[in-house]
Amino acid sequence: MDYQFKDIEKKWQQFWADNHTFKAENKTDKPKYYVLDMFPYPSGAGLHVGHPLGYIASDIFARYKRLKGFNVLHPMGYDSFGLPAEQYAIQTGQHPAVTTEDNIATYRRQLDQIGFSFDWSREVRTSEAGYYKWTQWIFMQLFNSWYNKDADKAVSITDLVAHFESKGSAGINAVCDEEILSFTAEEWKAFTEQEQQAELLKYRLTYLRESTVNWCAALGTVLANDEVKDGFSERGGYPVEQKKMMQWSMRITAYAQRLLDGLDTIDWPEPLKEMQRNWIGKSVGASVKFPLDKSTHLAGLSADYIEVFTTRVDTVFGVTFMAIAPEHELVAALTTPEQKNDIEAYIAKTKKKSELDRMADTKTVSGAFTGSYVLNPLNGEKIQLWIADYVLAGYGTGAVMAVPSGDQRDYLFAKHFDLPIVPIIDIQNIETEADPTKEGKYINSEFMNGLDYKAGTAAVIAKLEEIGAGKAKVNFRMRDAIFGRQRYWGEPVPVYFKDGLPYLIDESELPLILPEIDKYLPTETGEPPLARATGWSYKNQESRDKKQEEGFSYELSTMPGWAGSSWYWYRYMDANNSEEFASQEAIEYWKAVDLYIGGSEHATGHLLYSRFWNKFLKDIGKTPEEEPFKKLINQGMIQGRSNFVYRLFLQSGEELERNFDEINKGKPLFVSAKYANEILSTKILPIGYTKETSFKDILIGQLGKDALSEHVVDNSLFVQKLHVDVNIVNNEVLNIEAFKKWRPEYAEADFVLEDGKYICGWEVEKMSKSKYNVVNPDDLIERYGADTLRMYEMFLGPLEQSKPWNTNGIEGVFKFLRKFWRLFHDADWNFNVSNAEPSKAELKSLHKIIQKVEQDVERFSFNTSVSSFMIAVNELTELKCNKRAILQDLVITLEPYAPHICEELWVLLGNEAGTISYATYPKFNPAYLVEDEFSYPISINGKMKTNIALSLSLGNDEIEATIRAHADVLKYLDGKEPKKVIVVKGRIVNIVA
RNA sequence: GCUCAGAUGGUGGAACUGGUAGACACGCAGGACUUAAAAUCCUGUUCCCGUAAACGGAGUGCGGGUUCGAUUCCCGCUCUGAGUACCA
Incomplete structure (x- = not known):
């Protein structure tokens, strides 16, 4: 039979599902390998052709590793909490759980069609109670921990309490809030419970604090820094403003240094690591306290100094003014009555600016003088x-x-x-701009004069420390991550409030189930949607004792989108465990992800938060590895490739502008790309011009005389470029019949063709519905099958490179699979494989591909192995090879790429169904590639001229002698004696003439 | 502005440690089969000169350099894409 991909693919997908072919065991004597994909958010739009790219690559890798004898964990799940489902719920009233379920069903159907070897028994969904129970559990562990800088790890909060009870706050070196109290053990014990809890909150790794947040009014929620782009929300593009709110935060800053150090130990793309480094933003410098000049109106102020951070503390003698942020808390107190108007006007101006266009305008210099002074701590200068x-x-x-x-x-x-500018380095040139040089010797710098950068910096820090005015300091740009969203569709925070302070619910009460509510909107009083839940409150012994009928109120915000994705790779290890987030045994076996494939858009969100939670889980002894993802590959983005048609109006642009609606109803005329370009570049001129250049003859020539009266209004040409559905364009040739059906208003349109075809223009754009350039994998699978789609997605180019999707060329891959199928069949499509001994040439073809696929897969160069498969099949077809000894191994090497056709042929070859996935990858034997002759390229002065075949047993001298005497060479040399002959054995001969 | 990645035929791309640039595929052109079309198969296809072949010349964004030899290494520049943006 001819290659019947539909039957074959359906059959094997069913077989794999029925037989749990890809179920991974948590214990075997095989070495383990964990291949992970970034799990998708199940959106309503389903998968487009760009989504599976990474999944196909990871699937090929996973299947290859199985053939290489590994126990492979290759799971899939859904990051199913999130804003879009909730926005949809607000619009339609449908429960997000319902739409999410539907979307997951669509995703699953689409994923199954592509033939992935996922172990679906380990599927996770972050929105299911059985999963988010453990997200809540991790939150509780964070709440119960603080970061001990001396131990450089997170430790239990009970240790901190014990310390407070015995020694007070002395000797604690923690990452914590700034405004912590100092107290003795006695004082601590004298605190009320409320006071103690309030103090402990300043240390917890997840904590509640009044902080400046990114508030998005349109979405009704706060957003994380990485969810905000240029002052607008990443999802939806709504304006975001800064607002002070009581918020849950994660003390990720405690891990800043470890997050930075860990980057050097993992195999990730350098740009991605660089993005994380920039995000963490470590800078080494010093903090310096500048005393306030209290000889003036500031006498009564409680603050004594303003502290700054600088990376160039060596330049402290060059300080000629101090600038503080308009939002600085001391601004009002520092402003003198005379300057009050200036300062207030300036603050008003900056507020407006930050709301409108905060990103533009970084050039304009603006500021206002407060009227106050600080003193340089080293020389007392005002x-x-x-x-x-x-x-x-x-x-x-x-x-x-x-x-x-x-x-x-x-x-x-x-x-x-007009403030002073004081040079402080002898070689500084400050005529026209600042000179940040570190070279040269200091001047105007008292005790530093004559020193160089290194010595000067050390000297100034020593001095500052000596007088208590400053110290060396490391500063990070990264801020603690806000961990609350005023939304419904997320994990409830397992916290209730008593006397205004947060307490964890009891661990036995997990999961804290997301309650039902009537509407997915904030309440009239502006509380988050969860406030709508009736009877949703925390009742325990205490509330009953206190006769609080309604119990304590729960936290009403939910966790952000990244909560569930910050630990999910552990859940796959033991997905159905109801006692633990994963058993110690499973974690100990799988340890960390060996290969993680996903997009670089998660660089500063998911990938940073995941590393943070992973380090925390390690600190509390639950997991063994410092880094969760050993190797990471970014698949490139698949961009859209739009097609255009060109509508031509034979009237002026002004007329069109005036009367477009009316003109638009007229009979449309479309011109092929060549003519559109020539019109736009004025190579073709309007009707009135000379014969050679006028559009008149083209129009009459193609559409007849009547076209003149139908289309021509005046002597102008105006081209309108319109998107056309890429699915009715093949190799830029428009399917005119389909086009007329696609847009009824164009059913009567006329077309000016080139070579009898309408050629469309094209451009690379974002893939989006409005641009009609979305290609659906379902359609391609329907036409060519999953094996073709898988191989074509790889064939498109290097995995890590972004590229536009272009279906042109998929035929070539389909033809290859058909040709491959034909190797096993005779002219009448009967399965026909011989048991004859393979020839040398056949073995060479086979072993070339065995080696090539091995090398390519290991370096993730999947596109090149597809080409090599084509070469192998071309060669074997040429050799008319139908020998089992060759074809059986070839089927195994191709299995990771095109699993369905290979399963089918594997069984036709007489093997047991389902066993190819665990077959052994054929062993490469270099002996089959050894040649005894090589066709040496002969170049003269580096230019290739001819080939001469010589035995590889010849030594360099023999080769040179033969070449020098060779007739072809003598002809090229034209009697001249070569100056030099370079011989590289088995490679090349270069003659210097 | 800064950081990173990239630039090779009409198109996607290949050339792995400096050694025959353009593999493989698409498209295009010509041919075979067919009443015809589709499908399939065969041949050609970097550009320039030349009727064609042989042959000759140019050629991997641009300009230099190192080398017997450079798409590959070095220096300078242009353009494209991504990230980041008053970070003290």
């Missing part, structure tokens, strides 16, 4: 104190010691406001 919006409240201390001679922003500011 320094003006300004506010300026180039100082960010959220970075460092929100204050900058300005050194105009060394920093360009400070320089521009000083020039603009």
Whole structure:
């Protein structure tokens, strides 16, 4: 039979499901290998052709590893909590759980069609109670932990309490809030429970704190930093403003250094690591305290100094003013009555600016003088104190010691406001701009004068420490992550409130189930949707004792989208465990993900949070590895490739603008791409022009005389470029009949063709419905089958490169599979394989591909092995090879790429159904590739001229002698004696003439 | 602005440690089969000169360099894409 991909693929997909072919065991004597894909958010749109790219690559890898004798864990699941389902619920009233379920069903159907070797018995869904129970459990562990800097790890909060009880707050070196109390053991014990809890909250790894958040009014929720782009929400593009709110946060900053260090130990793409490094943003410098000049109106102020962070503490003698953020908490207190108007006007201006276009306009210098002064801690010099919006409240201390001679922003500011600029290095050139050099010797710097950068920095830090005015300090750009969303469709936080303070519910009460509510909107009083749940409150012995009928109220915000995805790879190890998030045994066996494939858009979100939770789980002894994803590959984005048709109006643009609706109803005329381009480049001119260049003859020539009266209005040409559905365009040729059906208003349209065809234009754009460039994998599977789709997606180019999707060329892959099928069949499509001994040439073809696939898969170069398979099949077809000894091994090597056809042929070859997945990858034998002759390329002065076949047994001298005497070579040399002959054995001969 | 990645025929791409640039595939052109079309098969296909072949010349974004030899290494530049953006 001819290659019947539909029957074959359906049959084997069913077989794999029925026989649990890809079920992985948690214990075998085989070595383990864990291949993970970033699990999808099941959106309503289903999969487009770009989604499976990474899944296909990981599936090929997983199948290959099985053939290589590994016990492979290759699971799949759904990140099923999230905003889109909830937005949809708000619009339609449908429960997000229902739409999510539907979407998952669609995803599953689409994934099954592609023939992935997932172990579905381990499927996880983050929105299921059996899963989010453990997300809540991890939250509780975080709540019960603090970060001990001395031990450099998270430890139990009970240890902290014990310390407080015996020694008070002395000797604690923690990552914690800034405004912690100092107290003795006695004082601690004298605290009320409420006071103790309030203090402990400042240490917990997840904590509640009034913090500035990204508030998105349109979505009714706060967003994480990585969910905000240029002041707008990443999802939906709604404006985001800064707002102070009581919020759950995760103390990820405690792990900043470890997150940074870990990057050096993992095999990830360098750009991705770089993005994380930038996000963490470590800078080494010093903090310096500048005393306030209290000889003035500031006498009564409680604050004594302003602290700054600087990476160039060596330039402290060049400080000529100080700038603080307009939002700085001391601004009001520091402003003198005379400056009050200026300052208030400036603050009002910056507020408006940050709302409108915060990202534009970084060039304009602006600021206002407070009227107050600080003193340089080293020489007591009086320094003006300004506010300026180039100082960010959220970075460092929100204050900058300005050194105009060394920093360009400070320089521009000083020039603009006529402030002094003091050079502090002898070779500094500050005529036109700041000079941040570290070379040269210090000047104008008292005790530092004459020192170089290294010695100067050490000296100034020593001095600052000595007088208590500063110290060396490391600063991180990364902030603690906000961990609450005022939304419904997420994990409930397992916390209730008593006397305004949060307490964990009892572990035995997990999971805290997401309650039903009537509407998925905030309440009238602005509380999150969960406030709508009736009778949803925490009742325990205490509430009953206190005769609180209604119990304690639960936390009403839910967890953010990244909560469930920050640990899911552990759940796959033991997905159905109801006692633990995964058994110690399973975790000990699988340890960490060996290969993780996904998009780089998760660089600073998911991948950072996951590393953070992983480190925490390791600290509390639940998991063994410091890093969760040993190797990571970013698959490139699949961009859209749009097609265009060109509608031509034979009238002026002004007329069209005036009367477009009316004109648009007229009979449409479309011109092929060539004509559109020539019209746009004015190679073709309107009707009135000379014969050679006028559009008139083209029009009459193709559409007849009547076309003139039908289309021509005046002597103008106007081209309108319109998107056309890529699915009715084949190799840029428009299917005109399909086009007329696609848009009824074009049913009567006329077309000006080139070579009898309508050629469309094309461009690379985002893949989106509105651009009609979405290609659905279902359609391609229907036409060519899953094996073809799998191989074509790989054939498209290197996995990590972004590329536009273009279905042109898929035929070639389909033809290859058919040709492969034909190797096993005679002219009448009867299965026909011989047991004859293979020839040398056949063995060579086979072993070339065995070696090639091995090398390619190991370096994730899947596109090149597809080409090599084509070469192998072309060669074997040429050799008319139908020998079992060759074909059986070939089937195994192709199985990871095209599993269905290979399963079918495997069984036709007489093997047991389902066993190919665990067959042994054929052993490469280099002996079959050995040649005894090589066709040497002969170049003269580096230019290839001819080939001469020589035995490989010849030595360099023999080769040179033969070449020098060869007739062809003598002809090229034209009697001249070569200056030099370079012989590289088995490679090339180069003659220098 | 900074950081990173990339630039090879009409198109997607190959060339792995410096050694025959353009593998493989699409498209296109010509041919076979067919009443015809589709499908299939065969041949050609980097560009320029030339009727064609032999042959000759140019050629991996641009300009230099190292080398017997450079798509590959080095220096400078242009363009494209991604990330980031007053980070003190």
